Amino acid sequence: MPYAGWAGPIPSVNLTMIAYPGTEHFRAGKRTAQRHTYAPFFPVLQFNAEQQLFFGGNFWDSRATGYRLRNPDAEQSQGPPVDTQEMGNPDTACIAFKLQQAVYRPLFEVLWGKTSLDIHFPHDTEKICATPGGAAVFGGDPEPIKLSPEDRTTAQGVYDRWGQSIDAYEQSVQVSAFTSKFDAMLKGNYTFTADEMAGYNLFNGKGNCNSCHVDGRGTTLMPGQVDTSTTATANPPVFTCFGSANEGLPVNPRNAFYYQTKPDSFGFTANPFGFGYRDLGMGTFLRSGFGSGPNPNRTWIPQAPSVDGQFQVATTRNVGMAPPQCPTTEAPGPYFQKEFFHNGYIKSLKQLVHFYNTRDVKGIAFNVTSGHCPAGKTEKVDCWPMKETTNNLDMTTGMLGLTDQEEDQIVAFLQTLSDGFTTPYPNSDTFTGKCMTGGTAATQGNETLIPTPPLPPCPSAICGVPPLPSPPIP
Ligand code: HEC
Numbered sequence: 001m002p003y004a005g006w007a008g009p010i011p012s013v014n015l016t017m018i019a020y021p022g023t024e025h026f027r028a029g030k031r032t033a034q035r036h037t038y039a040p041f042f043p044v045l046q047f048n049a050e051q052q053l054f055f056g057g058n059f060w061d062s063r064a065t066g067y068r069l070r071n072p073d074a075e076q077s078q079g080p081p082v083d084t085q086e087m088g089n090p091d092t093a094c095i096a097f098k099l100q101q102a103v104y105r106p107l108f109e110v111l112w113g114k115t116s117l118d119i120h121f122p123h124d125t126e127k128i129c130a131t132p133g134g135a136a137v138f139g140g141d142p143e144p145i146k147l148s149p150e151d152r153t154t155a156q157g158v159y160d161r162w163g164q165s166i167d168a169y170e171q172s173v174q175v176s177a178f179t180s181k182f183d184a185m186l187k188g189n190y191t192f193t194a195d196e197m198a199g200y201n202l203f204n205g206k207g208n209c210n211s212c213h214v215d216g217r218g219t220t221l222m223p224g225q226v227d228t229s230t231t232a233t234a235n236p237p238v239f240t241c242f243g244s245a246n247e248g249l250p251v252n253p254r255n256a257f258y259y260q261t262k263p264d265s266f267g268f269t270a271n272p273f274g275f276g277y278r279d280l281g282m283g284t285f286l287r288s289g290f291g292s293g294p295n296p297n298r299t300w301i302p303q304a305p306s307v308d309g310q311f312q313v314a315t316t317r318n319v320g321m322a323p324p325q326c327p328t329t330e331a332p333g334p335y336f337q338k339e340f341f342h343n344g345y346i347k348s349l350k351q352l353v354h355f356y357n358t359r360d361v362k363g364i365a366f367n368v369t370s371g372h373c374p375a376g377k378t379e380k381v382d383c384w385p386m387k388e389t390t391n392n393l394d395m396t397t398g399m400l401g402l403t404d405q406e407e408d409q410i411v412a413f414l415q416t417l418s419d420g421f422t423t424p425y426p427n428s429d430t431f432t433g434k435c436m437t438g439g440t441a442a443t444q445g446n447e448t449l450i451p452t453p454p455l456p457p458c459p460s461a462i463c464g465v466p467p468l469p470s471p472p473i474p
Contacts, residue, residue: 003431004338005321005418006175008033011337011433015448017256018344022085024132026264029085030257030271030279030291031060032344037419038238038315040073040171047300054282054303055242060311060342061285062244063293073170074163079293085257085270088132091145096158097125112161119151119158136267178236179423180317181416186231192416199413201227202406207356208396209410212313213239239316239417244282245394246309248359248387250370251275252345253452276456278388278463278473279343283308287465305470309389311342320349320411321418324428326435330411331444334435343388345370347445349414351380353407354442359384360398371451379449381442389473411441 001009008014013021019029044066045057057072058064064076080086081095089095099108100117109116128144131137138144147155170176184190192200203209204217204227211219215237218229231237258277260270271277271291285292286304295301322329322336329338330348340346346355358364365384366373373383387393402410420428463473 001430002425002427003321003323003429004336005035005318006037007035007318007338009431011436014337014339014344015347015445016254018252018254018339019085019256022083022088024088024264024266027085027088027132027260027270028256029083030255031342032339034060034314035318036170036175037318038176039076040167040176041238042072042240042242044070044072047303052306053243054307057312061281061292062312063285065296067296069160069163071164071167074160074167077166077170078159078163082133084132084134084268088134089129090131090133090135090138091128091143092159093119093121093143093145093147093152093155094125094129095162096155097121097129097145099158099162108161108165111165112158116161117158119147119154122146132266132268134266134268174426177419177423177425179419179421181418181421183236184422185416186236189422193412195409195412196416198406199409199411200416202402202410203413206402206406207353207400207410209316209356210239211396212241212243212245213316214241215239240313242313244307244310244312246281246311246389246392247341248390248393248398249341249343249345250385251388251452251455252343253370253450254448255343273459273462274456275453276459276462278458280308280389280462280469280473281311281342283310283391283469284462287467289465290462302467304467306392308391308469308473310392316414317417318419319417320415321420323431325431328415330441331436331439333437335437336431337436337445346380348441349411350407350441351444353402353410354380355384356397357400357402357407369452369455371449378443379446385452391469391471391473
């Protein structure tokens with residue numbers, strides 16, 4: 001929703017179950033809903049042989065590659081309608097079927113042609129589309145609507161055009177707006193406060209954040225080096241290199257996905273592995289593995305072990321956006337509870353920066369799972385649980401040596417990236433829930449921590465698919 005920077009709009013979900021409930025009761029996804037602002041700016045996924053790194057694509061695991069439509073964002077939007085855990089349509093043709101009946105059908109036809117939706121659907125289509133994907137009655141058939149080959153091609157075309165239309169919307173200035181304090185500052189229409197400016201310099205310097213969340217400036221890598229570069233203004237930065245990294249998040253036992261281990265009323269089991277499930281991010285995608293999408297390019301498959309555990313570098317734009325009624329994400333507030341990173345483990349920007357700052361510091365990094373920090377230690381303050389996977393762990397951050405005040409300054413800078421400063425976002429004030437108050441940002445949400453159960457070994461359906469993870473994942 002706009003008021004959350006187009007991220008998950010329900011504070012209680014952000015605090016507890018992480019993934020958003022799907023259309024079908026008791027189904028939910030497995031990761032945080034990504035903000036779709038600036039998603040259209042990501043290029044088509046490419047493997048850069050010189051750097052041996054992937055850049056581009058959309059989604060936490062880059063599975064919306066743009067390979068087919070040459071548009072990752074359009075392909076990303078094609079995911080949720082047919083995701084069993086999201087909107088749950090059992091066949092992509094359901095989208096064309098529903099568009100035929102939509103009030104905005106004429107708009108679609110104006111743009112994509114008068115006959116663009118001319119498809120003859122069999123009489124049982126409505127019933128099929130009302131049954132969620134994965135239902136046992138379909139017997140695994142991905143195209144349960146029986147269309148003529150011509151109609152199937154047309155329906156696929158509709159689905160593609162529909163994705164492109166959504167991409168157009170997401171790139172519009174109503175969504176990807178470039179109207180933050182930061183943008184005003186670039187133009188000379190806003191002067192950063194002392195803390196915002198200090199935070200910006202730390203973001204580029206001691207914090208090293210812009211080595212991934214690039215803003216066109218240099219990075220001060222060594223103590224004593226002085227960064228004299230200036231921000232690129234020709235094409236305002238979107239604060240991502242479009243690459244991927246493993247930031248070493250721990251398993252978050254709150255994630256609803258771990259609990260969807262039994263067949264639902266349609267005979268569908270989302271996660272038969274329970275807590276054996278491991279989220280290997282891009283590695284699983286390149287293997288066309290469990291819970292991801294098909295990798296369209298077989299020359300990428302051998303790279304899978306080099307990206308296990310990696311997730312896409314999110315844009316930092318709008319990460320701090322909150323509704324005007326509760327204008328911050330940080331306790332004591334009044335604040336709006338968000339969730340951060342792909343598995344929502346982090347609950348405030350203060351914690352996020354503290355994580356980057358201290359993840360690997362001796363005496364703070366513990367070999368325990370979440371909910372099991374030693375007595376006398378406070379999780380997320382002076383205890384970070386073990387990483388879900390250490391394969392390809394990024395070591396750019398983890399021991400930054402930032403002071404408490406410097407962490408706060410980076411938070412202040414991140415908050416300058418919220419759109420709506422120069423031109424208010426439409427509908428940004430429609431949040432009808434309650435703001436939260438009290439506590440501190442450092443321990444925000446800690447009251448909802450639960451002990452992680454013992455983790456079974458990673459099942460072979462995830463960690464035993466060639467090319468095998470290296471080193472093996474326990
Ligand atoms: C090596 C690359 C890298 C560096 C360096 C880096 N990040 Fe990130 N950042 C990432 C990746 C990858 C993600 C997504 C990780 C995930 O969800 O597992 C991310 C996500 C984020 C997000 C978005 C979280 C969300 O939920 O949308 C913010 C904000 C952020 N980083 C801030 C920072 C700050 C501040 C620093 C410096 C202290 C920093 N990053 C340094 C790679 C990096």
